[in-house]
Each structure stands twice: as C-alpha cells, then as structure tokens.
Amino acid sequence: MIAVRSCLVRLASAGRAATVVLLIATAGCAAPGASSGAPLVTGLPPSTAPAFKPSPPNPQPPVALLTVGSSGPTPGAIGSYTYLGTGSDAPWLPGTPTTVPSRGGRATIVLQPAVATAAWTVRQAQTGDTDGTTARRIAAGTGPIAFALPTGSGTIVLVVDFAAGAGSASYFWALSPG
Amino acid sequence: MIRTNRRSIAAIVLPALLALAPPAAAHSPDPVLSGPLWAQDQNVRFRWRAGEAPPAAMQTAIKAAAADAGATRRSRAATFTPDPAGTSWINYGLDVGCGVNGLACFNRVSAPNSFTMSFREQGHVFDWGILRWCQLTANQPDGCYDAENIALDEFGHVEILNHHVNFDDQRDYLDAVVQAYSRAKPRVGWSAHAFGRCDVASLQRKYDVALPTSKYSTCLDLSTNLSIAASATYVPYPGSVTFTARLLVTDLAEYERLGGNPVSGRTVSIQSRLPGGAWTAVATMTAGPAAGSYVYRATQLQATADWRAVFAKPAGEGIRGASSPVVTVAVSGCTKPPCPLSVEAP
Numbered sequence: 001m002i003a004v005r006s007c008l009v010r011l012a013s014a015g016r017a018a019t020v021v022l023l024i025a026t027a028g029c030a031a032p033g034a035s036s037g038a039p040l041v042t043g044l045p046p047s048t049a050p051a052f053k054p055s056p057p058n059p060q061p062p063v064a065l066l067t068v069g070s071s072g073p074t075p076g077a078i079g080s081y082t083y084l085g086t087g088s089d090a091p092w093l094p095g096t097p098t099t100v101p102s103r104g105g106r107a108t109i110v111l112q113p114a115v116a117t118a119a120w121t122v123r124q125a126q127t128g129d130t131d132g133t134t135a136r137r138i139a140a141g142t143g144p145i146a147f148a149l150p151t152g153s154g155t156i157v158l159v160v161d162f163a164a165g166a167g168s169a170s171y172f173w174a175l176s177p178g
Numbered sequence: 179m180i181r182t183n184r185r186s187i188a189a190i191v192l193p194a195l196l197a198l199a200p201p202a203a204a205h206s207p208d209p210v211l212s213g214p215l216w217a218q219d220q221n222v223r224f225r226w227r228a229g230e231a232p233p234a235a236m237q238t239a240i241k242a243a244a245a246d247a248g249a250t251r252r253s254r255a256a257t258f259t260p261d262p263a264g265t266s267w268i269n270y271g272l273d274v275g276c277g278v279n280g281l282a283c284f285n286r287v288s289a290p291n292s293f294t295m296s297f298r299e300q301g302h303v304f305d306w307g308i309l310r311w312c313q314l315t316a317n318q319p320d321g322c323y324d325a326e327n328i329a330l331d332e333f334g335h336v337e338i339l340n341h342h343v344n345f346d347d348q349r350d351y352l353d354a355v356v357q358a359y360s361r362a363k364p365r366v367g368w369s370a371h372a373f374g375r376c377d378v379a380s381l382q383r384k385y386d387v388a389l390p391t392s393k394y395s396t397c398l399d400l401s402t403n404l405s406i407a408a409s410a411t412y413v414p415y416p417g418s419v420t421f422t423a424r425l426l427v428t429d430l431a432e433y434e435r436l437g438g439n440p441v442s443g444r445t446v447s448i449q450s451r452l453p454g455g456a457w458t459a460v461a462t463m464t465a466g467p468a469a470g471s472y473v474y475r476a477t478q479l480q481a482t483a484d485w486r487a488v489f490a491k492p493a494g495e496g497i498r499g500a501s502s503p504v505v506t507v508a509v510s511g512c513t514k515p516p517c518p519l520s521v522e523a524p
Contacts, residue, residue, distance in 0.1 A: 058275035058285055077305065078277050080358045082340050085213045085287035088280030089331055091323075092359040093306050123346065131365050136346050159358070165212030168340060170358055 058086040062111040064158055064171040066098060068149055069105040071178070074098045076109075076158060076171030083167040092125075092132040095155045095172030102177035107149040109158055109171075116163035120145050125155045127174075132157070153177060205350050207379035207397050209340040216256035216290045216337070218385055223264030224293070232270035232297060235313040236325050240268060240297075242371070243329030247337070250372035252395065253381040254388055255337050256290075266292040271299045279304055281360055282328050284335045293336045297325065312363060321362050324369045330355050334377055338384050342376050350376075353397060379496065386435035390469040391443035394427075398496030400436060401428040404446070406487045406502035414510045417479040421448055423463055423472045423487035423502055440470025444492060448474045450483045453506075463487065482508045 061083040065073035079090040100107075111117070119142050125135035135157065139147030145158065158171045216222060224244070226232065232240060244258035251257075274296035276283035285294040302309040312322035334356035342354030351357065351367045354374040361368045373381070379397035387394065394400060402425060409420040423446055429438035442465065449457045463472035472487065484504045491499035 058283065060277065077279060079279055080341060080360070081277060082211055082335065085211065085289075086275065086283065086285045087211075087335050088275075088277035088283035089328065089335075089357075089360050090277065090279040090281060091306065091362065093279055131348070131361055132359050133348050135348075161209075167211065168209075168358075 058088075059084040061162070061167065061169040062113050062115045064109050064111055064160070064169075066107060066109050066158075066173050068098075068100040068107045071100055072098070073110070074173060076173050079157070079170040079172055081167060081169035083162070083169065087167065092130060092157075093155075093172040095157070095174035098173045098175050099178035100149060100175050102151065104149045104151040107147055109145040111145075111160070115166070117145075118142065118161045118163045120158060120160045122147055123157050123159075124150065125157070127153050127155070129155060149175075151177065205345055205353070205376070205397075206343065207376050207383065207395070208334075208342045208354055208356055210338045210380050210384060211286070211335070211340050213286060213338070214289050215384055218254035220256040220290060221259055222256050222266055222293065222336075223259050223261035224266040224268055224295075225260070225262050225264040227267040227269035227294075230269035230271045230273060232268070232325075233300075233314060236270060236297065236311060239311075239313045239325035240295075240329045243326045243333055246326065246330050246371045247333040247373070250378070251337075251381050251385075252373070252378045252387070252392065253385045255381040255385040258333055258336075266294065268295040268297070270297045274298060279306065281309060281323055282332050284332045286336050286338075289336070295329070295332050295336065297328070318363060320364055323360060323362050327355065327368060327370055328360060330371060330373070331357065331360065334373065337381060339377055339380055342374070353377075383434040383436055387439065389442075390440045393494070394436070394496040396494060396496045398436075400433060400497045401430070402426065402441060402489060402497050402500040403428045404487050404489050404500040404502040406485070406505055408485065408505045408507055411506065412508045412510070413479055415480060415512055416477075417507075417509055418475060418477040419479060419507050420473060420475045421463070421485060421487070421505070422466055423448070423474075424468070425470050425472065425489055425500070427497065440468070441497065442469050442471075444489060446472040446487055446489045448476075448485060448487050450476075450485050452481060452483055457486070476507075479507065479509050482506065 061078065061081045064076040066076060067073045074096055077093045077096045079093050081088055121140040122138050123135040124138050125132055138150060153176050155172055155174050159168060161168045231237065241260050244260065248257035274283060275285065276296055276298060282297045298309050300309065300311050300314045310322040311325050312318040313325045315322050339356040341358035342356055344350050352370065352374060353376040355370050356377050375395045376397035379395035382395055404423055404425050406421055406423045413419055425441040425444060425446060427433060427436050427439040427441060446463045448460045448463050450460050451457045461474055463474045466473040484506050486504050487502040489500045
C-alpha cells in the first residue's frame with residue numbers, strides 16, 4: 001500500500017496521466033536507480049493531516065550558460081540558491097564538465113531566461129576540492145558577466161545576486177583544458 | 179510548460195519582492211531574503227505532510243533542529259513547533275521542490291502564515307553522488323549529511339536568512355549555519371546545531387533582541403550613544419549631585435530593529451576631572467530605574483569639576499564603546515559656614 005502510494009506520488013508530480021498511474025500501480029513501480037528503497041518507508045506515523053496534494057513547482061532560478069572563446073555555451077550545475085521566497089541547499093559541486101581553451105580566454109556567462117543581477121563573483125577552486133576551501137576569487141562585478149578565464153583546470157563557481165532582492169544562486173563548471 | 183509555470187510564478191511574486199538588498203560583504207551578517215517577516219516571537223507550527231513524513235530518525239533530527247533554532251536565535255525571531263494541526267508542512271521523499279542538486283529546500287512565500295520544507299530521500303542519486311543522511315545510515319560514515327544541521331539551515335532560511343558570504347578560504351564557515359555549501363561529515367561545520375554568530379546578527383537586526391540586557395552578536399559592530407544628565411549643575415559646598423546616564427544603540431536605519439535600543443546590564447563608569455586636569459575613574463554606575471539607565475550619586479563635592487560617563491567596548495559583544503558629553507558641576511566658593519542658604523548659578 002505504501003509502495004503503491006509512493007509510485008502515485010512520483011508519477012503525479014511528474015504530471016503523468018491517471019491511466020498510466022493505475023497501470024504502474026498494479027504492475028509495481030520501478031524505483032529510479034538507487035534513489036528509493038524499502039527501508040525508507042518504514043516508521044511512517046499515522047497522519048491526521050489533510051489529504052495529499054502534489055507540490056506546486058517552486059520558482060527556479062535561471063540557467064547559467066558559460067562560453068569561453070568559441071567553446072560553449074555550457075550550462076552550469078546549479079548548487080544552492082534562494083529565489084523569490086524559496087530556496088534549495090546543495091553541497092559544493094564538481095561542476096558541469098567543460099572543455100575550455102588551454103590558454104584560457106575571455107569567458108562570458110549569460111542567464112537564461114535573462115534576469116537582472118545586482119552583483120556577481122567568480123571563484124576558481126583546485127580540481128578535487130570537495131568543499132570549496134581552495135576557491136579564490138578571480139572576477140567580480142555588476143552587469144554583464146564577463147571575465148578572463150585563467151589557464152588550467154579546476155572548478156569555477158559563479159555566485160549571482162539577483163536584482164531587487166530576488167535571491168542568489170551558485171553555478172559550477174569543471175574545467176579541463178582542451 | 180515548466181518554463182511557462184516559472185514565468186507565471188515569477189510574474190506574480192516578483193512585484194511583491196521589491197525590497198532592495200545590497201550584496202553582503204564577506205564576514206558580515208548573513209544577507210537576508212526579501213519578503214515578509216514572521217511576527218516577533220511567533221510560534222510557527224508545522225506538521226509532516228500527509229503520506230510523506232520523514233522516517234522516524236529524520237523526524238527526530240528535524241524536531242531537534244526546530245528546537246535548536248528557538249534555543250540559539252538570540253533574538254525575537256520566530257520559533258518552530260511540531261503540531262499535527264500546523265498549517266506549515268515538512269515532507270520527505272521524491273515530491274520535493276528542490277533544485278536538481280538540492281539536499282533540502284524551503285518555501286516561505288506564504289510567511290507569516292506558513293512555510294514548507296522538503297528533504298530529499300535517502301539514496302537519491304545526484305550527479306555529484308548518492309545522498310546519505312547520517313541519521314538513516316548505519317555508523318554514520320564519512321560523507322553523510324547531518325539532517326539536524328541541514329534542517330537548521332532551512333529553518334534559518336524560513337526565518338529570513340540568505341546564505342552567509344564567507345571569506346574566500348571559508349575560514350569563517352562556523353560563523354553561520356545558513357551556508358551556500360552544505361558540508362558532509364567530517365568537514366568542519368558538518369554537525370553544527372546552533373545558529374552561528376552571523377546568522378544571529380541578522381536575526382537580531384530583523385527581529386530585535388529579547389531584552390535590554392541581551393547580548394548583541396559579535397558579528398555586529400553597532401555604535402552606541404551614551405548621554406548624561408546631572409540633577410544639578412551648581413551646588414553648594416559640600417554638595418551632592420545625582421548623575422543619570424543612558425546607553426542606547428545609535429538609532430541608524432541600517433541597524434533596523436536594533437537602532438535606539440536601550441542597553442542595560444553593562445558596565446558604565448563615571449569619571450571626573452578638575453578643569454584642565456586628567457580624567458579619573460570615580461565609580462561604576464549602578465542600574466537605574468529605566469531601561470538603559472545608569473546612576474551615580476556624588477556627595478561631598480568640594481570643587482567644580484567636569485563629569486562624564488564612559489562605556490568601554492565589552493568583550494564578546496558586537497557593540498562599540500562610547501563616552502558621554504561632559505557635564506560641569508560648579509560648586510559654590512563658600513567653604514566655611516554659614517554659607518548663603520541659596521545660591522545662584524554663575
């Protein structure tokens with residue numbers, strides 16, 4: 001019963017048709033990868049709370065696209081953010097694998113959809129850094145995001161403060177010279 | 179389709195969020211989110227979302243985090259209490275509104291009425307690895323995330339806090355729980371169960387401190403204002419005067435709710451000097467009847483002197499020292515009785 005409900009939750013949140021839900025529910029629901037398992041549904045207390053309704057989607061910050069020279073655009077892996085009264089917390093990320101010119105070059109990052117920004121900073125961390133302690137600022141500014149990308153590998157993280165107090169977000173790329 | 183929804187939500191919400199928040203400097207109080215505050219000391223009740231309650235060990239951790247928030251806020255920020263009838267909810271599992279890499283997330287759009295909070299399920303496969311909650315993993319291996327710490331971070335967001343801006347090398351990571359980069363065991367800060375001083379600083383600015391005797395976070399650097407008044411500025415020989423000093427946080431707009439606060443329970447001393455002489459400590463003033471007031475009664479005054487109150491910057495608190503203006507108390511030149519019954523100010 002609980003397992004079937006878990007499937008219903010997942011499919012309903014994905015916006016699938018009710019008929020599909022029923023088919024899957026009767027046939028058993030395959031877990032996506034290793035992300036679910038029987039122990040997770042043990043110990044659920046009886047609830048007297050209102051009936052379940054799927055979550056409305058929280059507003060999501062824009063995608064950040066990195067272009068270095070003629071390579072890209074490459075979307076950054078989004079880490080922690082706050083946005084329009086909502087937010088999400090993530091660890092330091094290794095970043096989206098991105099091949100960049102071995103000599104570095106002029107880098108630009110655009111947000112899609114375009115959102116006004118108040119300020120931004122770009123930091124670069126050593127390859128293998130798992131919590132950002134080696135990160136050092138390489139650029140900062142307001143307005144369009146453009147900077148000189150140093151040579152070498154590593155992770156760069158862009159932190160954007162959105163205008164009008166709308167929040168902030170961090171985006172990661174794992175650079176490897178091509 | 180999704181993008182349309184995002185735009186619709188943004189179009190609705192953005193106009194309500196026009197409060198400008200300048201970017202925070204490193205090591206300053208946490209930046210804050212736009213949007214409404216909770217009422218001071220509001221007790222916000224939350225329940226587990228039907229059908230998506232966290233496993234028992236996670237519930238324990240989340241409830242502990244709620245208690246941590248209340249116990250360590252050092253301000254009049256909201257408190258959080260589990261209650262099956264609560265209008266706010268917390269869920270666990272697959273139906274979370276978190277970002278693609280998010281361990282946990284929050285929504286405070288409906289503050290001050292309610293909030294939501296979500297935690298990813300144990301074993302969730304991210305691009306960066308597999309999520310392990312320490313509370314749900316045998317022997318709490320390295321790499322697991324402490325649900326109590328992460329939940330406290332979320333409660334901080336729900337209050338109003340944005341991510342702390344650390345120094346580049348993050349040596350100040352312990353100054354805040356509300357961090358942009360959550361840390362797994364055994365990284366520094368992975369199991370912090372109290373708001374850090376820079377979390378508290380912003381909570382104090384937004385919600386005020388509880389009492390005039392409450393300590394201000396050392397992540398703040400508030401200027402203070404010390405005034406002094408004398409019960410008389412011309413007295414017969416040998417005269418008596420009562421000095422009353424008042425210590426306040428300077429009333430600056432950027433101090434938000436802290437500006438103008440009376441500051442009680444601190445050490446305020448009184449000093450005097452003969453005209454043209456050096457200042458000499460006379461006594462420590464005692465607490466006066468009004469909040470932030472300090473009094474001292476000087477007796478047997480035999481000579482005209484300047485007086486001032488002094489508040490030295492206290493250790494372990496984020497307020498600056500201050501000196502009051504100087505008040506001169508003149509003493510009649512008549513030193514041998516009988517002196518005139520009444521004197522006139524010079």
